[in-house]
Amino acid sequence: MSKVNQRRFQIWGRANSVNVQKVLWCCAELDLRYERIDAGMQFGRNQDADYLAMNPNGRIPTLVDGDFVLWESNSIMRYLAMEFAPDSPLYPAAPKLRAAIDRWLDWTLSTLQPVDRPVFWGLVRTPVAQRDMKALQQAADAAGVVYAVLDAHLAKRRFMEGEQFTLADIALATFTRRWLGVEGVTKPSLPNLDRWYAQFAERAGFRDVVAPPMS
Numbered sequence: 001m002s003k004v005n006q007r008r009f010q011i012w013g014r015a016n017s018v019n020v021q022k023v024l025w026c027c028a029e030l031d032l033r034y035e036r037i038d039a040g041m042q043f044g045r046n047q048d049a050d051y052l053a054m055n056p057n058g059r060i061p062t063l064v065d066g067d068f069v070l071w072e073s074n075s076i077m078r079y080l081a082m083e084f085a086p087d088s089p090l091y092p093a094a095p096k097l098r099a100a101i102d103r104w105l106d107w108t109l110s111t112l113q114p115v116d117r118p119v120f121w122g123l124v125r126t127p128v129a130q131r132d133m134k135a136l137q138q139a140a141d142a143a144g145v146v147y148a149v150l151d152a153h154l155a156k157r158r159f160m161e162g163e164q165f166t167l168a169d170i171a172l173a174t175f176t177r178r179w180l181g182v183e184g185v186t187k188p189s190l191p192n193l194d195r196w197y198a199q200f201a202e203r204a205g206f207r208d209v210v211a212p213p214m215s
Contacts, residue, residue: 011076012039012051013060016215018116019073020061022174026077026167028205030085074105077167089164100161104168108175115143116175123182124214133184140185147179151190159196173200177210 011027011034013020020036027034039045040060047058055062055071063070063079070076081091092098118139122131150172153160160168176197179187200206 008033009065010035012037012062014040021209022073022171023061023076024209025170025205091167101166101168108171112175115146119143120178137185144188151193154192154196174210
């Protein structure tokens with residue numbers, strides 16, 4: 001481990017948050033040491049004054065690296081790659097490749113997360129007796145259309161941007177784990193997405209951070 005990678009920073013956020021999981025998986029890929037502090041949902045703290053002083057949105061995750069504070073999960077992943085492993089293929093410096101990765105990171109939050117959230121929350125975080133299955137199927141149909149975009153993109157690619165695993169794969173696979181893991185709704189057949197996703201079972205960061213039972 002290099003000298004810079006021995007520096008220890010904090011990540012605020014609960015382990016079952018999809019956006020926290022992205023950051024923790026990134027840390028695993030880069031072999032970074034960190035302290036995770038529970039915040040959000042049952043843990044609270046994210047609306048406390050000291051937390052809001054770091055992150056005025058009251059959301060998770062938040063990274064604290066010495067006197068540097070950063071929020072927004074994709075921005076945190078970019079920072080970790082550039083600060084601790086500037087030569088890592090996770091976020092290569094080549095402008096066109098970096099821009100392509102950034103496109104998917106933006107798409108994850110602007111397009112994928114809005115359709116993922118109602119399905120996941122409705123099937124995982126809502127008691128069975130309170131679920132509106134008709135509405136959940138409609139939400140799943142909308143999400144299926146978005147995941148079909150990924151399936152088509154992956155038809156001739158091993159990873160999101162060719163043969164190299166990048167931050168785009170981390171961000172998208174973390175959400176895909178939720179999509180493939182929910183039950184009770186009909187989902188379209190997406191063989192390219194399934195094939196791409198199956199690769200990550202071999203990665204320790206995915207197994208430790210993303211693969212555990214959803215909650």
